[in-house]
Amino acid sequence: MTTTYVALLRGINVGGHRKLPMADLRALLTGLGHGAVRTHLQSGNAVFTSDSEDERGLAAGLERAIEERFGFTVDCLVRSAAYLSAVADACPFPAGELAGKQLHLICLSGPADPERFASLDPAGYLPEEFRLGDRALYLYAPDGLGRSKLGEALGRPAFFRGMTVTSRNWNTVTKLIEMAGATP
The missing domain is CATH 3.30.70 (Alpha-Beta Plaits)
Known part of the structure; x- marks a missing residue:
């Protein structure tokens, strides 16, 4: 079953530090096998789909991929879209x-x-x-x-x-x- 997720990256593109262009983030998420990848603003917000049901595993995979590709660590949280909507409600x-x-x-x-x-x-x-x-x-x-x-x-x-x-x-x-x- 495919689930839509939101990835929230902490502290990127702030004051010229830990630069991670959103086009690169989209490519990285796509390279990890995720679908329908979209980003919002330059501050590390992405929406994607995945067959995985493991939010922590998805976040850890994204953190590893960012460190391997860009050479710096970024804390990430991944939440299902349904969960984020329920939190907003x-x-x-x-x-x-x-x-x-x-x-x-x-x-x-x-x-x-x-x-x-x-x-x-x-x-x-x-x-x-x-x-x-x-x-x-x-x-x-x-x-x-x-x-x-x-x-x-x-x-x-x-x-x-x-x-x-x-x-x-x-x-x-x-x-x-x-x-x-x-x-x-």
Whole structure:
């Protein structure tokens, strides 16, 4: 059975470092045997199909291929389009009423364990807020992520030690779901 997936690469093409042109990423995914490969923006978002049902295996294969081809490591998360759509549907914030830059989805390689965030006092960051989801964290930052004190606090390694983490603004999340043919 063929499944549509979304690949989220962390930290490529930022400030001239770890350059990975999207045409090369498409060719790499196609070379790995994946079909219907498409990319979005220059920041490491790809949609593809595969007969595999192993998200971790697909991510690991892509990480190895990038390192072999480009000589640097890139953390990757792969999620089925259906899963990403379900995560969007579960958003606890009124996504349809917010600008895309105000809402962010932080994707995690493992469960969003509340214990990790116990030291964070949410009241100290209002009106910014976050909510935990399934292998995801939803971040509402009314002034955008670049000015977010909560986003900065969540960027501390202690919160996500041992996990692969990457974030996307809500515009990108909904565009990837649309590209994958899933319904947000």
